[in-house]
Amino acid sequence: MCDEQGAAEVETDGCPPASADLLAQHAPALLHEAQVGLFVLDVVDQRILYANPYFAELVGRSPEELLTIPVLDMVEPEYRDLVAERLRERIAGKPVAPYTVIGRRKDGTNFDAHIAGRRLEVDGRLTLVVTITDLSDYNRVLRQTQRIQAQKEAAEAAAEAKSRFLAAVNHDLRQPLHAIELISTALRRNLVHPAALLLCDRIDQAGTSMTALLDSLLDVYRLDSGALHPSLRTFPAGDLLRDLGSEFGPVARERGLRLRVTHTAKTVVSDPAILRRILANLVNNALRYTQQGSVQIVCRRDASGVRIEVRDSGPGIARDEHQRIFDEFTRGAASADGTPGTGLGLNIVSRMASALQAPVTLRSEPGRGSVFAITLPRGQDVATHGTAQPAEPVTATLPQFSETG
Numbered sequence: 001m002c003d004e005q006g007a008a009e010v011e012t013d014g015c016p017p018a019s020a021d022l023l024a025q026h027a028p029a030l031l032h033e034a035q036v037g038l039f040v041l042d043v044v045d046q047r048i049l050y051a052n053p054y055f056a057e058l059v060g061r062s063p064e065e066l067l068t069i070p071v072l073d074m075v076e077p078e079y080r081d082l083v084a085e086r087l088r089e090r091i092a093g094k095p096v097a098p099y100t101v102i103g104r105r106k107d108g109t110n111f112d113a114h115i116a117g118r119r120l121e122v123d124g125r126l127t128l129v130v131t132i133t134d135l136s137d138y139n140r141v142l143r144q145t146q147r148i149q150a151q152k153e154a155a156e157a158a159a160e161a162k163s164r165f166l167a168a169v170n171h172d173l174r175q176p177l178h179a180i181e182l183i184s185t186a187l188r189r190n191l192v193h194p195a196a197l198l199l200c201d202r203i204d205q206a207g208t209s210m211t212a213l214l215d216s217l218l219d220v221y222r223l224d225s226g227a228l229h230p231s232l233r234t235f236p237a238g239d240l241l242r243d244l245g246s247e248f249g250p251v252a253r254e255r256g257l258r259l260r261v262t263h264t265a266k267t268v269v270s271d272p273a274i275l276r277r278i279l280a281n282l283v284n285n286a287l288r289y290t291q292q293g294s295v296q297i298v299c300r301r302d303a304s305g306v307r308i309e310v311r312d313s314g315p316g317i318a319r320d321e322h323q324r325i326f327d328e329f330t331r332g333a334a335s336a337d338g339t340p341g342t343g344l345g346l347n348i349v350s351r352m353a354s355a356l357q358a359p360v361t362l363r364s365e366p367g368r369g370s371v372f373a374i375t376l377p378r379g380q381d382v383a384t385h386g387t388a389q390p391a392e393p394v395t396a397t398l399p400q401f402s403e404t405g
């Protein structure tokens with residue numbers, strides 16, 4: 001054997017090149033086994049002189065039969081003129097680039113035939129040596145890939161349009177709401193009459209409700225349109241809980257409730273904006289449905305990660321409502337007294353929690369308060385205020401109501 005590295009040395013020894021040797025000895029076997037269709041065409045009578053088994057199998061005919069039929073019979077009728085023209089060009093010695101047509105088998109089925117050919121003189125006869133590659137599988141995959149690509153591009157365009165719509169709605173509706181808020185504040189400064197101040201309160205309440213509804217509708221829209229893409233990162237849970245405490249503190253005071261937030265050094269892996277919307281909905285509910293006592297945001301470690309609980313000393317929720325209240329536009333007994341709301345909050349909570357793959361649980365029974373909890377993967381604990389502090393013991397901040405199981 002002449003290996004590639006030793007070729008120069010071996011040639012001087014008279015060793016013939018391995019490829020020439022192989023071809024001389026095994027040409028018929030090589031043609032027989034080649035996994036590409038090959039035939040030799042007599043250019044005078046346009047009959048096949050030789051066809052290898054791969055080509056015979058490709059067109060569903062025996063090698064002997066192939067010697068007797070016109071070559072154009074193996075092409076779909078609408079491609080026959082094209083193939084005849086290419087054959088003429090090849091015979092005339094013009095350059096013809098390889099091309100693809102629809103081939104036809106004996107049983108009438110088709111395949112994508114990629115054709116390439118060369119002129120060759122064999123025993124004084126002018127012939128064409130033609131190779132046929134079956135591109136059916138390749139083209140099928142290509143078409144499928146193109147279809148998927150087109151669908152992907154359409155989906156991306158739709159998502160982009162939805163994002164633009166969301167941004168426009170968000171801006172165009174929030175601006176006038178903000179203006180109403182400012183005007184109401186300015187108006188309040190110029191009013192002394194109690195009845196007029198009461199009207200100002202009503203304007204503020206209506207503005208707050210509209211803002212909450214807008215937030216919910218945008219959340220639902222994001223969820224429905226698939227525009228909610230969680231972006232997970234590790235962050236300190238304490239910062240988020242503190243922000244919620246500041247945001248809802250005034251609401252709690254207004255309602256005569258205590259809002260307590262546990263200090264924590266724990267970090268979680270989540271999307272902070274989505275987690276904030278989830279917790280804001282839970283705290284909002286707790287403050288809305290609790291008549292007296294307290295609402296607590298607690299963070300504790302458990303076997304599956306970090307559990308953030310929103311506990312309240314409110315009316316509690318009957319077991320038969322535990323599932324139902326997570327449905328869209330579904331409200332429970334606590335809101336039967338006419339407390340305003342649309343029944344969207346918990347549905348948003350559960351859908352956003354699913355997007356985060358973070359389970360939400362509820363423990364509650366009538367008269368014993370409620371505990372809504374979400375469990376998140378744990379990040380690495382960080383120090384609060386420069387020093388690592390253990391989380392404040394939960395028992396020290398528990399409100400005065402019985403925990404239910």
Ligand SMILES: Nc1ncnc2c1ncn2[C@@H]1O[C@H](COP(=O)(O)OP(=O)(O)OP(=O)(O)O)[C@@H](O)[C@H]1O
Pocket residue numbers: 216285286289290312314315316317325326330331332333334335336340341342343344345346347370
């Ligand atoms: N902390 C809670 N205590 C008692 N009942 C609750 C509590 N949270 C929710 N519920 C019950 O679950 C129902 C559904 O709550 P959800 O937040 O989905 O809607 P909503 O508060 O009625 O309206 P909104 O869409 O404005 O949030 C409420 O109407 C209420 O009956």
Ligand SMILES: [Mg+2]
Pocket residue numbers: 281284285341344345346
């Ligand atoms: Mg709600």
